[in-house]
Amino acid sequence: MSQEKKLPSVGFIGLGAMGVPMAKRVAEAGYPLTVLDADAGRTEKVAADISASAASSAAELGKNCQIVVTMLPTSDIVSEVLFGENGLADSLAPGSIVIDMTSGSPTKTQAIASALARSSIALCDAPVSGGVPRAKTGELAIMLGGDADTIETIRPLVSSMGTSLTVVGGVGSAHAMKALNNLVSAGGFLIGMEALLIGSRFGLSPETMVEVLNASTGMNNSTQKKFKQFVLSRKFDAGFGLDLMVKDLGIALEVASQTDTTTPFSSLCFEIWSAARKTLGPGQDHTAVARFQELIAGSEVNND
Ligand code: NDP
Numbered sequence: 001m002s003q004e005k006k007l008p009s010v011g012f013i014g015l016g017a018m019g020v021p022m023a024k025r026v027a028e029a030g031y032p033l034t035v036l037d038a039d040a041g042r043t044e045k046v047a048a049d050i051s052a053s054a055a056s057s058a059a060e061l062g063k064n065c066q067i068v069v070t071m072l073p074t075s076d077i078v079s080e081v082l083f084g085e086n087g088l089a090d091s092l093a094p095g096s097i098v099i100d101m102t103s104g105s106p107t108k109t110q111a112i113a114s115a116l117a118r119s120s121i122a123l124c125d126a127p128v129s130g131g132v133p134r135a136k137t138g139e140l141a142i143m144l145g146g147d148a149d150t151i152e153t154i155r156p157l158v159s160s161m162g163t164s165l166t167v168v169g170g171v172g173s174a175h176a177m178k179a180l181n182n183l184v185s186a187g188g189f190l191i192g193m194e195a196l197l198i199g200s201r202f203g204l205s206p207e208t209m210v211e212v213l214n215a216s217t218g219m220n221n222s223t224q225k226k227f228k229q230f231v232l233s234r235k236f237d238a239g240f241g242l243d244l245m246v247k248d249l250g251i252a253l254e255v256a257s258q259t260d261t262t263t264p265f266s267s268l269c270f271e272i273w274s275a276a277r278k279t280l281g282p283g284q285d286h287t288a289v290a291r292f293q294e295l296i297a298g299s300e301v302n303n304d
Pocket of ligand 1: 248
């Protein structure tokens, strides 16, 4: 008689735009799940919505979990959740695994992994790409950094959230890769938007320009999935914060500096996104950078 293998107990910390749909996928895959967010009301609500247990602190969550996923804004917050007061590291048993799915800093992640290793706790960095829509369908692209055995142990769990899993190297390497992905994405947005601004002033229709770009070599993720949906519609609500994009670009430049790579284009890209954040203020969606580009161009893309 075959006996079903018992799934490990999982904790999920950080129930924001991405964390909620990702935790839901984990619950639906049958893992016994405990969740936690900085906002206690949100923790209770999400736990009830996805049939998970709610924890009141990271230390409490760690007592019941063999694997813990963090999906938090920054590596500094991951560190605080692990090693701060009532931290996760206080209660996780030796042999447990932390999967940091935050878009984090490679050097900070390596330092966190070394500190956890002293308590025989393993860490993998597993940042994601694909945004809220692909988090909802469980079709995220997931980059994996860590030792091979740990990655194989977490593969079934991670597969509940993503369909494209790529092992990129040791701990921290996936966080480096993720920042580089967002650097390319951020640059593609800016140049595409500048093309729309120039074309609008020339008299071209923005909708037509997006269609032509998408049928031609100028196509990129922003022309396909952002310009019509969030810029021309003036909705500016893709679900990924401007603050988070600036953070990711800062990480990419940190890696450039550590590797002594001269990157004038990337530096300019970072400067433009940072200036947009300063000008537009906190709490904006990243697609609102288009409004900053319109401001410095002196016109809007859809002003016919
Ligand atoms: P959000 O800001 O929407 O969510 C982060 C969540 O973490 C919030 O609910 C926040 O609560 C909570 N939080 C903050 N501090 C703590 C803490 N100390 N303990 C417990 N919970 C805490 O971010 P996203 O979900 O958008 O992004 C999460 C990570 O994923 C980021 O690193 C981001 O760069 C990355 N990412 C985001 C994508 C997107 O499309 N949104 C796509 C791919 C990666 P509160 O709001 O109360 O502070």
